[in-house]
Amino acid sequence: MGRIPCCEKENVKRGQWTPEEDNKLSSYISQHGTRNWRLIPKNAGLQRCGKSCRLRWTNYLRPDLKHGQFSDMEEQTIVKLHSVVGNRWSLIAAQLPGRTDNDVKNHWNTKLKKKLSAPPQVAHLAEAALGCFKDEMLHLLTKKCVDFQLQQANVPPGSSSGTYNHNNQNEKDGTVENIKLGLSRAIQQSDLITPYKPWNSTDATTTNLEGTSNCFPASTSGFQYPPPSFGNEGDVPSWSQSMCTGSTCTGGEQQGQLHEILEEHGEELSEGGKEMRNGTSIFSSDSVLWDLPCDDLMNPIV
DNA sequence: AATCGCCACAACCGCCATACA
DNA sequence: CTGTATGGCGGTTGTGGCGAT
Numbered sequence: 001m002g003r004i005p006c007c008e009k010e011n012v013k014r015g016q017w018t019p020e021e022d023n024k025l026s027s028y029i030s031q032h033g034t035r036n037w038r039l040i041p042k043n044a045g046l047q048r049c050g051k052s053c054r055l056r057w058t059n060y061l062r063p064d065l066k067h068g069q070f071s072d073m074e075e076q077t078i079v080k081l082h083s084v085v086g087n088r089w090s091l092i093a094a095q096l097p098g099r100t101d102n103d104v105k106n107h108w109n110t111k112l113k114k115k116l117s118a119p120p121q122v123a124h125l126a127e128a129a130l131g132c133f134k135d136e137m138l139h140l141l142t143k144k145c146v147d148f149q150l151q152q153a154n155v156p157p158g159s160s161s162g163t164y165n166h167n168n169q170n171e172k173d174g175t176v177e178n179i180k181l182g183l184s185r186a187i188q189q190s191d192l193i194t195p196y197k198p199w200n201s202t203d204a205t206t207t208n209l210e211g212t213s214n215c216f217p218a219s220t221s222g223f224q225y226p227p228p229s230f231g232n233e234g235d236v237p238s239w240s241q242s243m244c245t246g247s248t249c250t251g252g253e254q255q256g257q258l259h260e261i262l263e264e265h266g267e268e269l270s271e272g273g274k275e276m277r278n279g280t281s282i283f284s285s286d287s288v289l290w291d292l293p294c295d296d297l298m299n300p301i302v
Numbered sequence: 303a304a305t306c307g308c309c310a311c312a313a314c315c316g317c318c319a320t321a322c323a
Numbered sequence: 324c325t326g327t328a329t330g331g332c333g334g335t336t337g338t339g340g341c342g343a344t
Contacts, residue, residue: 016312016338038329054330055313090332101332102312110310306344314336321329 013047017056021046025053026061059102066098070107078104079112 013021028044034057037050046053059065070078074096081092089101089108096104 014314036329049314051315051330052313058331059312087333105333106311304344307342309341310339312336312338315334316332317334318332319330321327323325323327 012041012049012052014052017060021048022056022061025057029057029061055102059100062100064098065100070099070111074099075107075112078108079116082108082112 024044024046025040028040032040032043034040034054037054039050040046041048041050041053044053048056077095078092081095085091087105089105093099093101093104
């Protein structure tokens with residue numbers, strides 16, 4: 001036995017809503033609220049399915065909705081969150097006041113997806129993202145260097161404290177320096193982003209979390225787009241996962257909400273992010289970069 | 303002026319989770 | 324505990340506007 005339809009298909013109107021219908025629905029909801037969508041169309045004098053009414057209200061009629069174009073900041077937020085939570089449009093929309101999941105979904109499908117697959121056109125996005133990311137990374141790296149030096153000074157040789165336990169001091173320094181170098185180059189060259197270069201080309205070397213040679217997708221030639229994992233998992237550009245990840249980019253309130261999301265989805269993120277574990281992209285790991293305990297940054301397996 | 307194709311947005315569909323009797 | 328109703332979500336489709344030919 002199949003599922004019972006939410007309403008009788010014969011007696012319900014479908015298709016575009018008229019201004020009259022909008023008025024009926026709006027005025028009814030303003031008086032009675034949205035307690036029972038099944039009853040709303042009946043009581044409001046609408047020949048519509050309750051589900052259709054709910055959609056119309058939540059996606060269009062709600063007074064707190066924005067109807068204009070998406071701002072750059074909103075776009076960055078979408079890109080950033082999409083790279084983390086995927087097509088969880090309601091989650092993403094929850095971070096954008098006045099925007100609905102449908103809005104976000106449509107905007108992604110019609111604009112952002114294309115933008116992200118056309119790198120020269122999104123140089124500014126990449127640049128903005130790198131700006132945010134650079135600040136965050138340099139902050140963390142600076143802190144990490146200090147922590148590490150302190151740790152080296154205090155911890156006797158051979159003892160293992162914390163999760164970060166490389167054996168070779170030069171390797172650690174090299175990692176940090178490589179990341180810094182890559183970031184600097186990326187920033188410098190973000191205006192000169194090269195034409196799209198497929199990542200399956202042989203010189204698109206795999207990044208790895210040990211990161212001694214390829215801390216940045218750009219390898220030695222500067223920022224390159226998209227990164228090695230591009231094309232996996234619904235064409236999510238993983239470089240964007242590092243967009244504006246820290247305090248430098250998102251507002252305090254949103255930042256908190258974002259952290260909630262990340263905490264809420266931490267398990268599935270780490271579950272879904274298998275590429276991250278096999279080192280496909282260093283940037284995939286920033287699901288833990290977000291609110292990371294600093295030690296985790298340098299821990300290859302998080 | 304007519305037609306075609308593309309784009310953006312609105313709406314629908316089906317599935318899933320949860321509340322509730 | 325179980326079955327059903329309902330709300331919510333993501334994917335997909337429909338439709339109108341607009342520019343190119």
